Amino acid sequence: NLGVDxxxxxxxxxxxxxxxxxxxxxxxxxxxxxxxxSALTLEIRGDEGVFTTSFRSASxxxxxxxxxxxxxxxxxxxxxxxxxxxxENLLSxxxxxxxxxxVATKLNFQSAGSTTIEEVRGALSDLGNVxxxxxxxxxxxxxxxxxxIKDGATQASMEEEVKKALADYFGVGNTVVLQSDYIGPxxxxxxxxxxxxxxxxxxxxxxxxxxxxxxxxxxxxxxIALVHDILMMLTVISLFRFEFSSTTIAALLTTIGYSLNNxxxxxxxxxxxxxxxxxxxxxxxxDRSVTQSMxxxxxxxxxxxxxxxxxxxxxxxxxxxxxxxxGFGVLFGTYSSNLLAPAMLYWI
Numbered sequence: 001n002l003g004v005d006x007x008x009x010x011x012x013x014x015x016x017x018x019x020x021x022x023x024x025x026x027x028x029x030x031x032x033x034x035x036x037x038s039a040l041t042l043e044i045r046g047d048e049g050v051f052t053t054s055f056r057s058a059s060x061x062x063x064x065x066x067x068x069x070x071x072x073x074x075x076x077x078x079x080x081x082x083x084x085x086x087x088e089n090l091l092s093x094x095x096x097x098x099x100x101x102x103v104a105t106k107l108n109f110q111s112a113g114s115t116t117i118e119e120v121r122g123a124l125s126d127l128g129n130v131x132x133x134x135x136x137x138x139x140x141x142x143x144x145x146x147x148x149i150k151d152g153a154t155q156a157s158m159e160e161e162v163k164k165a166l167a168d169y170f171g172v173g174n175t176v177v178l179q180s181d182y183i184g185p186x187x188x189x190x191x192x193x194x195x196x197x198x199x200x201x202x203x204x205x206x207x208x209x210x211x212x213x214x215x216x217x218x219x220x221x222x223x224i225a226l227v228h229d230i231l232m233m234l235t236v237i238s239l240f241r242f243e244f245s246s247t248t249i250a251a252l253l254t255t256i257g258y259s260l261n262n263x264x265x266x267x268x269x270x271x272x273x274x275x276x277x278x279x280x281x282x283x284x285x286x287d288r289s290v291t292q293s294m295x296x297x298x299x300x301x302x303x304x305x306x307x308x309x310x311x312x313x314x315x316x317x318x319x320x321x322x323x324x325x326x327g328f329g330v331l332f333g334t335y336s337s338n339l340l341a342p343a344m345l346y347w348i
Contacts, residue, residue, distance in 0.1 A: 009129075009148045010158040013179040015093070016115045016141040016170055017108040020063035020085035025100035027075030033105060034097035038088040040066060040107075042073065057087035063109065076100075085109035093176035106173040115141050115170070123169035127161055133241055142178070155182035179317070195249050199230065202256055214267055217348045222263045225341035229259050232332040233325065247318045248325060255329030262300065262337035266293045270345070286342045294338065301334040 025031040029046035038057040043050055053073065060066045064083030070076050089110040098105050117134050120143050124130045129148030147158055159180060166175040203223060210219040233252055237244060269289040277285065308330065311323035 009146060009182075010155065010162065011179075011181045012145045012147075012159070012162060012177055013135060014143055014145060014166070015091060015108075015110065015176045015178055016120075016143075016174060017091050017110050017176050018082055018085065019106045019173045020082045020109040021066055021078060021080055021107040022104040023070060023076065023078045023100060023107065024102055024104045025076055026102060031076070031100040032097050033100055033107075035090050035092035035107075038090065040087070040090060042070070042076070044073075055087070057090075060087055062086060063107075082109070085111065091176045091178075093178050095177075108173070108176045110141070117143065119169070120145075120166075124162065124165050127165060155180075158182070195244075198249060198253060199256075202253060203227075206256070206260055210264070210267070213264075214271060217345060218267050220348055221341050221344035222260060222267070224344045225263055225336040226256050226259060228336045228340055229255055229329065229332045233329055236325070236328045242321065242325065245318075247322050251322050251325035251329060254326060255333055258304070258330060259333030259337050262297050262333060263341045265296065266290060266337060266342060267345070269293050270342070283346055286346055290338055290342050297334060297338055301330050304330050 023033060027044070029044055032043045032045065034041045034043070040055040040060075042053045042055070044052075055066055055069055060069050062083055063085045064080045066087055067078040067080040067083070070078035086109065091108045091110055093108065117132055121130070121132045124132065124145065124147075127147060128150070131146040133144040135142040135144050145162060147162060150158070159177075163175070163177075167173070203226065206226065207219045207223055210222050230252060233255060236242075237248060242248065266289055269292055270286055273280070273285045273289050273292075274282075277288075280288070305327060308323045308327050311319060312327055315323060
């Protein structure tokens with residue numbers, strides 16, 4: 001699987017993590033447990049209002065400390081399964097915030113385990129068309145699972161199949177579902193056709209706009225530069241095995257807009273220099289225009305990356321993936337608008 005994947009089916013990101021704490025509630029009000037950062041928050045909701053208690057890792061560093069603190073809350077019963085696990089490694093997965101009941105809610109903790117991708121593949125081998133990839137460092141024990149669509153299967157039934165297979169192999173509760181998405185056959189086909197259509201329409205509009213504003217040679221040069229950006233983005237998506245989704249389409253179209261904006265600035269400077277310095281030949285006009293625009297383009301790229309890099313590092317989910325892809329897009333767009341598009345203008 002090279003990342004550019006339009007197959008229908010179930011896509012899950014899971015993490016193999018041991019259960020460190022089990023919490024039950026025997027009261028007659030609503031008790032909700034949530035995880036924010038490295039803190040565990042308990043909310044008791046009743047007629048008298050909401051009572052919130054936060055258990056931070058600095059004050060309760062281990063699962064055993066958390067269990068002792070929770071047991072002091074009325075109607076709450078907590079038991080440490082592995083008391084030495086660190087509170088700062090609490091995981092919030094699918095189903096959180098969790099409503100507590102007399103059935104124990106299991107809390108998982110990230111640990112430096114030794115689970116390999118081969119073990120995950122082996123656990124799911126009986127399910128048929130399954131693809132497994134490692135996400136991030138192997139120490140994180142995080143994996144991306146893709147299960148192909150089956151006749152008559154629903155999202156719920158496929159999720160249950162995966163859950164049971166992993167529980168049979170790694171133990172009940174030792175798998176945290178971080179994300180679960182289901183792509184039906186119709187949506188999969190629509191995503192592919194819509195992606196191609198969106199890019200083609202964008203290219204056609206860009207060609208018409210630059211042609212009207214400048215000349216046909218300028219339009220063709222800008223399109224060549226944008227095709228370069230798209231191909232480079234697809235290469236990155238394939239190399240890093242990013243999932244091809246609506247977020248990817250958004251990153252591609254945003255990159256096209258960013259690159260085109262830089263290209264138009266340079267082409268506008270070329271046209272201006274052609275009017276002011278008619279004694280210069282085309283290559284000299286292009287060279288002077290690129291030189292004059294270089295500082296502006298570099299500063300634009302740097303300020304954009306200043307906004308994108310923190311999102312790529314500290315955000316999560318689709319926002320993080322969008323920021324990572326856009327970071328590459330800014331680099332490719334800066335290169336193509338400054339070096340490739342002007343060169344194509346000269347040759348055309």
